[in-house]
Amino acid sequence: MKNEITMRPIGVIRCGYTSTSQIPKGRGASHTEEGTIEILPELEEGLTDIEGFSHLFVIWMFDRSAEGYDLLTTPPGETRAHGLFATRSPRRPNPIGLTVVRLLGRDGSRLRVRGVDMLDGTPVLDIKPYLSGVAAEELKRGWLDEAGR
Amino acid sequence: MKNEITMRPIGVIRCGYTSTSQIPKGRGASHTEEGTIEILPELEEGLTDIEGFSHLFVIWMFDRSAEGYDLLTTPPGETRAHGLFATRSPRRPNPIGLTVVRLLGRDGSRLRVRGVDMLDGTPVLDIKPYLSGVAAEELKRGWLDEAGR
Numbered sequence: 001m002k003n004e005i006t007m008r009p010i011g012v013i014r015c016g017y018t019s020t021s022q023i024p025k026g027r028g029a030s031h032t033e034e035g036t037i038e039i040l041p042e043l044e045e046g047l048t049d050i051e052g053f054s055h056l057f058v059i060w061m062f063d064r065s066a067e068g069y070d071l072l073t074t075p076p077g078e079t080r081a082h083g084l085f086a087t088r089s090p091r092r093p094n095p096i097g098l099t100v101v102r103l104l105g106r107d108g109s110r111l112r113v114r115g116v117d118m119l120d121g122t123p124v125l126d127i128k129p130y131l132s133g134v135a136a137e138e139l140k141r142g143w144l145d146e147a148g149r
Numbered sequence: 150m151k152n153e154i155t156m157r158p159i160g161v162i163r164c165g166y167t168s169t170s171q172i173p174k175g176r177g178a179s180h181t182e183e184g185t186i187e188i189l190p191e192l193e194e195g196l197t198d199i200e201g202f203s204h205l206f207v208i209w210m211f212d213r214s215a216e217g218y219d220l221l222t223t224p225p226g227e228t229r230a231h232g233l234f235a236t237r238s239p240r241r242p243n244p245i246g247l248t249v250v251r252l253l254g255r256d257g258s259r260l261r262v263r264g265v266d267m268l269d270g271t272p273v274l275d276i277k278p279y280l281s282g283v284a285a286e287e288l289k290r291g292w293l294d295e296a297g298r
Binding site: 096146 | 152153154155156157158159188192194195196197198199200201202203204206208210212220221230231232233234235236237241242243244245247249274275276277278279280281282283284285287288289290291292293294295
């Protein structure tokens with residue numbers, strides 16, 4: 001098995017969030033903030049036909065979180081700790097973020113999107129088309145669906 | 150902006166796929182293969198409470214794809230090329246794979262899952278809980294929804 005891999009950003013997020021305190025978090029948080037994904041100009045051709053998709057997966061780097069991680073972590077607004085892989089904690093063995101955004105439009109190498117929950121300047125590692133979702137009635141969401149906090 | 154990041158696997162996929170030719174690809178491909186995600190034993194506590202979630206995002210490494218990438222790529226079964234970020238091509242600037250799996254159960258540091266589309270031995274970089282999907286009626290899927298091939 002390959003033992004490590006080095007990744008480099010393909011672009012950067014531009015949005016109005018300059019501090020994590022501005023980003024809605026916890027149960028019922030709604031992400032409607034708009035922003036721009038600026039892809040490196042030399043990769044622009046890789047965006048060909050992307051404007052036909054309504055939603056994208058954005059894979060990005062938690063570049064300003066404290067280093068290291070705890071295996072048990074208490075999410076914002078919660079009172080009980082959970083395993084970090086059962087949470088979206090930014091402090092993870094590999095500091096990868098994942099966000100589904102709605103694609104509003106493309107201007108060359110810039111994608112205008114809605115639903116950003118990352119800081120201005122966040123490095124982007126990959127973008128993939130969103131092809132299908134799991135229906136709400138099929139989902140179980142563990143501790144998030146439990147009554148109370 | 151941070152310029153590069155080195156990632157290390159948190160675990161490995163175990164499944165019956167030993168060659169990419171065995172993995173269903175293209176339009177209408179259905180992923181029902183079962184497999185196991187073996188998380189490193191020292192990270193097992195990070196899986197606490199994960200069994201309450203029905204679906205997980207698995208972020209993994211395309212460790213056996215040819216190096217490099219083309220900005221335009223023709224997906225399996227298609228006749229037209231598209232920008233690589235509008236496809237799920239394994240040859241990408243950062244060789245990151247993303248799969249939604251159904252969680253069948255957990256035995257210690259092993260997660261039994263359905264819906265694998267990676268090769269046996271694939272390194273896993275992160276696991277996140279799947280919290281909500283985009284409804285089918287809200288989705289536009291670009292070239293995938295166009296008539297014909």
